[in-house]
Amino acid sequence: MPDDLKNSYRAGPDSRGRFGNFGGRFVSETLMPLILELERQYEHAKTDDSFWAEMHDLWTNYVGRPSPLYHAARLTERLGGAKIYLKRDELNHTGAHKINNVLGQIILARRMGKTRIIAETGAGQHGVATATVCAKFGLKCVVYMGAHDVERQQPNVFRMRLLGAEVIPVTSGRGTLKDAMNDAMRDWVTNVRDTFYCIGTVAGPHPYPAMVRDFQAIIGTEAKAQMQEAEGRLPDTLIAAIGGGSNAMGLFYPFLDDPSVRIIGVEAGGKGVSDEMQHCASLTGGRPGVLHGNRTYLLQDDDGQILEGFSISAGLDYPGIGPEHAWLHDIGRAEYVSITDREALDAFQLCCETEGIIPALEPSHALAHVAKIAPELPADHIICMNLCGRGDKDIFTVARALGIDIS
Numbered sequence: 001m002p003d004d005l006k007n008s009y010r011a012g013p014d015s016r017g018r019f020g021n022f023g024g025r026f027v028s029e030t031l032m033p034l035i036l037e038l039e040r041q042y043e044h045a046k047t048d049d050s051f052w053a054e055m056h057d058l059w060t061n062y063v064g065r066p067s068p069l070y071h072a073a074r075l076t077e078r079l080g081g082a083k084i085y086l087k088r089d090e091l092n093h094t095g096a097h098k099i100n101n102v103l104g105q106i107i108l109a110r111r112m113g114k115t116r117i118i119a120e121t122g123a124g125q126h127g128v129a130t131a132t133v134c135a136k137f138g139l140k141c142v143v144y145m146g147a148h149d150v151e152r153q154q155p156n157v158f159r160m161r162l163l164g165a166e167v168i169p170v171t172s173g174r175g176t177l178k179d180a181m182n183d184a185m186r187d188w189v190t191n192v193r194d195t196f197y198c199i200g201t202v203a204g205p206h207p208y209p210a211m212v213r214d215f216q217a218i219i220g221t222e223a224k225a226q227m228q229e230a231e232g233r234l235p236d237t238l239i240a241a242i243g244g245g246s247n248a249m250g251l252f253y254p255f256l257d258d259p260s261v262r263i264i265g266v267e268a269g270g271k272g273v274s275d276e277m278q279h280c281a282s283l284t285g286g287r288p289g290v291l292h293g294n295r296t297y298l299l300q301d302d303d304g305q306i307l308e309g310f311s312i313s314a315g316l317d318y319p320g321i322g323p324e325h326a327w328l329h330d331i332g333r334a335e336y337v338s339i340t341d342r343e344a345l346d347a348f349q350l351c352c353e354t355e356g357i358i359p360a361l362e363p364s365h366a367l368a369h370v371a372k373i374a375p376e377l378p379a380d381h382i383i384c385m386n387l388c389g390r391g392d393k394d395i396f397t398v399a400r401a402l403g404i405d406i407s
């Protein structure tokens with residue numbers, strides 16, 4: 001381990017892929033050779049200048065990075081209190097942060113000689129990013145998507161098909177992200193020879209959580225430099241929404257060893273965190289167990305059966321959370337809160353009206369928490385929030401929730 005990472009929050013995971021008691025590699029024997037090969041490729045890529053040169057070229061010329069760090073002046077004025085900056089990752093090609101990570105995984109897949117890429121998607125943003133990069137490199141792409149999500153994210157389903165991907169609706173369970181991930185895992189076990197599983201968040205077996213985090217850390221690395229340029233100092237508080245936790249880990253990671261920076265992850269509180277499980281707040285309302293190859297906090301019943309979560313936002317509708325978040329939660333380095341559907345909808349409208357930005361429903365949860373705490377903070381307190389997706393995909397859901405017919 002490099003000297004500067006000793007006693008660092010950024011030192012994890014250990015050699016077995018664990019963040020404290022979380023993470024690891026709980027997979028079938030069939031998958032082990034493939035996962036070990038991926039780990040080998042990734043370990044090599046980490047210190048391979050040609051890998052990072054290719055990533056930076058694509059981030060710059062294909063994705064449009066760096067995304068701006070934007071002072072939301074009218075939102076700041078409306079809320080009164082802390083100064084609010086938005087990291088504009090919704091301006092990336094394909095409309096969200098997901099493509100930051102997809103590019104890294106597809107470069108690795110090509111290096112491993114894989115010709116068929118599979119992915120799971122909730123809101124469709126990871127599916128669209130994967131279909132996009134597969135089209136760019138001429139790779140076959142299959143996307144698993146819960147049938148319920150297919151229904152509520154129609155624009156993204158159409159985009160994926162336009163991009164040449166096969167979209168497979170998954171009808172098991174409640175037809176959401178967990179079920180799509182289960183079917184993608186099944187496909188992977190069956191087709192290990194030619195297939196690469198491109199996971200969309202900081203979950204799955206080691207090395208996925210660390211690898212996806214490292215690809216998304218471009219968000220925090222840029223934000224840190226941009227904040228120094230704009231304010232000459234670090235932000236006081238970071239805020240990001242959490243489904244599996246990749247955009248949040250990407251923003252948080254470069255700041256973990258800066259003790260003055262308060263870190264807040266926002267989970268989906270759905271209709272309110274209660275025993276009825278009408279929410280997706282795994283840290284606030286769940287407990288540790290194993291799902292999708294890693295140990296983390298999960299929504300589960302007394303017998304350890306995974307419970308279906310609920311959120312108005314398809315991208316946050318996952319009953320687990322990345323293992324690094326589970327660890328940061330338990331050691332107290334980051335705080336995790338939940339926001340209800342109603343609060344997220346109000347924040348969605350507030351952002352449209354004050355900033356002329358239509359946010360996705362996922363970061364609207366983070367915005368709602370900003371709206372909750374900013375008024376209580378002094379004017380010299382700086383909040384940096386990751387606006388990780390744009391809201392075009394959500395206008396039908398929002399219209400329905402507001403009782404407006406636009407069909």
Ligand SMILES: Cc1ncc(COP(=O)(O)O)c(C=O)c1O
Pocket residue numbers: 096097122123124125126200201202241242243244245246247248314315316360362363388389390
């Ligand atoms: C715009 C947007 N934000 C956030 C998420 C949640 O994912 P994560 O927590 O991995 O960033 C999604 C997932 O689909 C998304 O589309």
